[in-house]
Amino acid sequence: MSVQSVHMEGAGDPVPRNAEGIAAALSGARRMEFYRELLAAAPQEAEAVLRHWWCEAVLDADQTHGDQLAAAALAGTLPLTSVADAIEARRAAGLPVE
Template sequence: MSAQPIHPHEPDRVPRNADGIAAALDGERRMEFYRELLAAAPEQAEAVLHRWWCEAMLDTDPAGDRLTEAALNGTLPTTGVTEAIARRHRAGLPVE
């Protein structure tokens, strides 16, 4: 059994490349992404792309505003670390 996203998106809303990430980001954030990517050493570029892809996916999430509002209002459902670990154990998934 493997973990599945709550809201699957096939294909990804944001392509996993520099052009796709940049297209999903707005103005200043796009420039920040490019500055960070261009300043990264070759061995760091993949990590930069991964982090900014995650940011772009969050920025383009159709439920993003609702989730942000719930988090700010304190009404976002949460799960403690203990419960998350227990779920992974029950599912036979590794816990590191």
Template sequence: MTAQPIRQHESERVPRNAEGIAAALSGAQRMEFYRELLAAAPEQAKGVLLRWWGEAMLDTDPQADARADAVLAGSVPTISLDDLLARRRAAGLHVD
């Protein structure tokens, strides 16, 4: 018998690179993204890419409307900060 993952891996909707991010953004957002990326110092470029990747992922989320409705209805599952930090520590993740 072989083990199967509970949740199938899905490729990211938006590739984590400048080309992928730009392709997912609207015209005005794309221009702003490129403006920020080109103006960024080399040590700031990663932060610009991460911020805009997050924006692109949110903008392309096929469940965005359902998620917004759940937030407004107060039906989104929540977790306390203490529990979240405990989970991160248990997983060996960085906690500041």
């Protein structure tokens, strides 16, 4: 099994990894959907909701990059990495592995 590797240029996250940053990057209707999901989530589910919507916000914040990713995915030209390599990279970066 393999996953698609996405490399974003520039330092830091393009969207702050918090509710305020995520909401600011989303359009009005999607922002309301995000807040609805976040407010309805149990405390143990809130992190997963934030993680999901952060990904959506990154694509919304940089539509050009999102369009390039979609085109590369459709063309089959996205670079691939193994799941094991992706897990190891997350561990090396001190990120959670679920």
